[in-house]
Amino acid sequence: MNVLRQMQGFFWAKRSFLYLSILCLAIATALGLVTPNLLRKLIDEAIVPRHFELVPALALTVIGVVTLKAVMQFLSGMLGGRLGNYLAYRLRNGCYEKLQVLSFRYYDTARTGDLMSRLTGDLEAIRQFIAFGIPQILNTILMVVFGAVMMLSISWQLTLATMISIPFLVFVALKFEGKIHPAFQEMRLALSALTTSVQENITGVRTVKSFAREPHEVDKFSVRNERYKNNQIFASGLWSRYFPVMELLASICVVLLLGVGGTLVIHQSLSLGELVAFFSLIWYIIGPMWNIGYLINNYTQSEASGERVLELLNQPIDVKDKDNAVALSSDEVKGHVTFEHVTFAYGNKLAAIQDINLDAPPGSVIGLLGGTGSGKSTIIQLLMHAYNVNSGSIKLDGKNINDIQVRSLRSQIASVFQETFLFSSSIRNNIAYGLKDVTMDEIIRAAKLAKAHDFIMEMPDGYDTVVGERGMGLSGGQKQRIAIARALLKNPKILILDDATSAVDMETEHEIQSGFQEVMKGRTTFIIAHRISSLRHADEILVLNEGKIVQRGKHEDLITVPGPYQDVYHIQYADHIARMNGNAGEQVSS
Numbered sequence: 251m252n253v254l255r256q257m258q259g260f261f262w263a264k265r266s267f268l269y270l271s272i273l274c275l276a277i278a279t280a281l282g283l284v285t286p287n288l289l290r291k292l293i294d295e296a297i298v299p300r301h302f303e304l305v306p307a308l309a310l311t312v313i314g315v316v317t318l319k320a321v322m323q324f325l326s327g328m329l330g331g332r333l334g335n336y337l338a339y340r341l342r343n344g345c346y347e348k349l350q351v352l353s354f355r356y357y358d359t360a361r362t363g364d365l366m367s368r369l370t371g372d373l374e375a376i377r378q379f380i381a382f383g384i385p386q387i388l389n390t391i392l393m394v395v396f397g398a399v400m401m402l403s404i405s406w407q408l409t410l411a412t413m414i415s416i417p418f419l420v421f422v423a424l425k426f427e428g429k430i431h432p433a434f435q436e437m438r439l440a441l442s443a444l445t446t447s448v449q450e451n452i453t454g455v456r457t458v459k460s461f462a463r464e465p466h467e468v469d470k471f472s473v474r475n476e477r478y479k480n481n482q483i484f485a486s487g488l489w490s491r492y493f494p495v496m497e498l499l500a501s502i503c504v505v506l507l508l509g510v511g512g513t514l515v516i517h518q519s520l521s522l523g524e525l526v527a528f529f530s531l532i533w534y535i536i537g538p539m540w541n542i543g544y545l546i547n548n549y550t551q552s553e554a555s556g557e558r559v560l561e562l563l564n565q566p567i568d569v570k571d572k573d574n575a576v577a578l579s580s581d582e583v584k585g586h587v588t589f590e591h592v593t594f595a596y597g598n599k600l601a602a603i604q605d606i607n608l609d610a611p612p613g614s615v616i617g618l619l620g621g622t623g624s625g626k627s628t629i630i631q632l633l634m635h636a637y638n639v640n641s642g643s644i645k646l647d648g649k650n651i652n653d654i655q656v657r658s659l660r661s662q663i664a665s666v667f668q669e670t671f672l673f674s675s676s677i678r679n680n681i682a683y684g685l686k687d688v689t690m691d692e693i694i695r696a697a698k699l700a701k702a703h704d705f706i707m708e709m710p711d712g713y714d715t716v717v718g719e720r721g722m723g724l725s726g727g728q729k730q731r732i733a734i735a736r737a738l739l740k741n742p743k744i745l746i747l748d749d750a751t752s753a754v755d756m757e758t759e760h761e762i763q764s765g766f767q768e769v770m771k772g773r774t775t776f777i778i779a780h781r782i783s784s785l786r787h788a789d790e791i792l793v794l795n796e797g798k799i800v801q802r803g804k805h806e807d808l809i810t811v812p813g814p815y816q817d818v819y820h821i822q823y824a825d826h827i828a829r830m831n832g833n834a835g836e837q838v839s840s
């Protein structure tokens with residue numbers, strides 16, 4: 251119930267549906283009680299005293315009542331269904347919006363399959379509970395209460411006899427629930443493992459195929475499929491045992507009532523009509539008992555689903571705008587970036603970067619070089635305010651980025667990452683991603699600068715060619731060039747190239763970089779690269795090792811001093827250096 255209270259905001263606007271649905275349900279349940287009474291009348295006042303002229307009117311009344319009850323049930327179901335759908339719709343939107351604002355820190359540990367199941371399976375469980383679960387629970391309560399009152403008004407002795415069987419029925423129902431609940435949970439886990447297999451297999455299809463691991467994947471899937479099948483067999487075994495046991499208990503109750511009721515009729519303390527009416531009321535009490543296990547199960551499952559959805563909705567946002575955060579105006583931003591003693595660690599891990607200082611005046615190019623895990627990408631992530639720094643400060647034009655609206659800050663930055671993500675849409679839309687009012691000419695200009703225009707024009711539909719999910723159908727280099735075009739089109743004040751040209755050949759890298767020279771003018775650019783050729787024109791190169799800056803300076807200076815930069819230079823330019831030395835040797839000897 252606490253879960254429902256917390257979700258109130260999502261369905262409160264349509265609460266009238268809930269009230270009307272409950273009202274219709276109460277009317278339908280109450281109308282259900284009229285039929286046994288009419289039966290009693292029919293037997294005691296028409297059939298036994300042989301007043302057959304009353305039969306047509308009573309029969310018509312029964313039909314009228316049953317029809318009205320059906321209409322009420324329909325309305326209750328329809329209104330409940332609408333409310334359930336409305337709530338699920340609002341929650342789905344709410345969850346999706348939340349996913350957009352959650353910080354990177356959340357995504358560092360989030361699992362795709364888990365999030366998908368919250369947005370699908372869990373939301374469906376909540377919808378079902380609101381649409382059918384709540385009406386069923388209320389229906390059960392109303393049936394038991396109305397039925398018991400009515401029974402008591404007919405015969406307290408028979409009511410007592412009925413009540414004797416109830417503890418047994420409830421006991422069996424609860425025992426069953428105790429077994430079926432874990433079985434369902436196990437089934438859900440097995441299904442989740444099964445879907446994860448499929449998801450990972452499809453996502454990682456290239457890796458699977460390149461390692462020829464198809465048989466292993468098939469085996470893995472078979473094991474999980476088997477586990478799911480066994481769970482289902484176990485659960486259906488439980489169900490198939492449950493109903494016969496309940497039926498047996500109910501039949502014993504009916505036999506008992508026949509005995510007691512028959513005796514009362516013989517001794518004329520009960521009329522025949524009353525006995526028949528009582529029998530049709532028994533199901534008012536026993537019927538709901540059959541469902542009690544299912545209802546409890548349904549309730550606990552939906553509550554668990556509700557908690558999982560609420561956990562996502564209530565997830566704290568790590569990086570968010572301060573109340574007085576300012577919005578940047580593109581015309582005023584110059585792009586002067588400074589890091590002052592910045593230290594940062596992911597979660598409880600060791601610091602990923604330590605005491606980083608840098609000054610990137612507007613229009614300058616900063617190169618970042620360092621081994622794997624040395625902290626290059628972390629510096630960039632912090633500049634985009636993906637995480638909050640642990641200590642120190644990052645400033646843009648002298649303003650601490652903590653005081654700038656996150657979206658406004660990011661709108662000044664365009665990045666091209668190592669891995670390019672393309673949406674399954676046209677190339678044109680992928681290049682113009684996130685930008686409104688972009689002309690085709692601008693898109694083509696950006697694509698030309700990124701050296702993407704020619705290969706796009708060779709594609710069947712040119713810029714309208716739809717690329718597959720994650721850019722399937724394009725080479726790594728082509729994807730990267732589209733990403734570069736996307737970044738250039740954004741016309742940012744700060745450009746980030748995180749190993750941006752790693753997937754293109756040296757020649758194309760050179761071509762793209764000469765394109766960059768032009769577009770980088772007036773923009774502060776950060777280049778992360780493993781190739782010295784990408785960094786050599788930078789105004790300052792920072793060499794990182796284990797999160798610390800170990801060398802800094804210009805290419806020409808860095809190659810002259812012993813250190814990691816010179817080492818990398820020697821490795822990458824071994825041929826060139828050998829040639830130079832050879833020439834020098836020749837000159838000396840000649």
Ligand SMILES: Nc1ncnc2c1ncn2[C@@H]1O[C@H](COP(=O)(O)OP(=O)(O)OP(=O)(O)O)[C@@H](O)[C@H]1O
Nearest residue numbers: 358596599602620621622623624625626627628629
């Ligand atoms: N999202 C994350 N969660 C936890 N730790 C992380 C995360 N990203 C990076 N790290 C850790 O932070 C350190 C610095 O990583 P970073 O990605 O900045 O290195 P890098 O120099 O860019 O490496 P590469 O050249 O391989 O991309 C590493 O020890 C890495 O394991």
